[in-house]
Amino acid sequence: MAERIEYRRRHEPVGALFPRAQGPAEALRFALPAERVAFFREHGYVAPIRVLDVAQLQALRDGMTRMTSPGYPRAGELIGLSKQAGEPTATPQMIYFQGAWLAEEAFHDILFHPAIAVPAAQLLEGGVRFFHDQVFFKPAKHGGVVAWHQDYSYWQRTAPIGHLTCFIALDDATLDNGCLHVIPGSQRWNLLPTVKLVGGDEDMEAIKQVLSPEQRAAFKPTPIQLKAGECSFHHPLTLHGSYANRSERPRRSFVLNFMKPDTKSASDKPLMPGAAVVPPGQVVQGDDFPLVLDKVQVAGIAG
Ligand SMILES: O=C(O)CCC(=O)C(=O)O
DSSP: OOOOOOGGGOOSOSSSSSOOOOSHHHHHTTOOOHHHHHHHHHHSEEEEEEOOOHHHHHHHHHHHHHHTSTTOTTGGGSBSOOTTTTOTTOOOSOEEEBOHHHHOHHHHHGGGOHHHHHHHHHHHTSOEEEEEEEEEEEOTTTBOEEEEEOGGGGOTTEESOOEEEEEEESSOBOTTTTOEEEOTTGGGSOOOOOOOOEEOGGGTTGGGGGOOHHHHHTOOOEEEOBOTTEEEEEOTTOOEEEOOBOSSSOEEEEEEEEEOTTOEEOOSSOSSTTOOOOOTTSBOOSTTSOEEEOHHHHHHHHO
16 A cells, blocks of 8 residues: 655655756746736736646646545545535535645645745745645536635734735636636735635625725726636735636636745634644744745845
């Protein structure tokens, strides 16, 4: 029987699916041009960025199929896997779970993929630590909505704010299958209250009840349509959400959430389900939160 790898304890790539950047010169190949970083600072997001080749995309799709199929042997490691997943007769609105990186090699190794880590370091202006992952799988015709929200409103157990989200499309994400939308510039807004995140059409606009008149006037959704294998990055205060999948095609995505390496715990509760408690005031680190790029590596990239 194949060895059961404990990916949680492996803070470097296990396989050879993704390239490794050996030194700053190679890492620089993956850097975003300065104008794209400037776009992110101005608008709170940047897209599209090609990050996966055909083989990497296929490996992730295969892994996604395994994880959402009945009898998946490592299902116990997936966090919050929605009941519908793996029940072929059910018609779920959305399959959502975390912890794919704990169970599948490709989903683990992509954490360290330089095509993602290097831009993340540029956007975070320093080192990069992994916080958690998320699978958002909208089956054909049954996709629910992800209501408008700011990611940091769910992350207040960590401080200060210095986080980043990378949304990776595993299928073409289009207007008809529920691509992500953002409100450009909303990264400069205040932190808004949380709303019901995943639901039906009627839940999409809940956030509007808590917007100021100025914010309501500036509420101009911009779709981020991506080809499979492309990603977008957004700021932790950028308001974003996605509408239902009304198409005949699934819309599968994998989301990586990062933070600056010196981010601290602001809670005496586990920061993620199943993760060890990090006492308040202490740096969030350990097996559950691998360092992806440290300061020294980033200094090398920056010059
Ligand atoms: O998959 C979606 O539509 C929502 C993703 C999301 O909320 C995120 O990337 O932060």
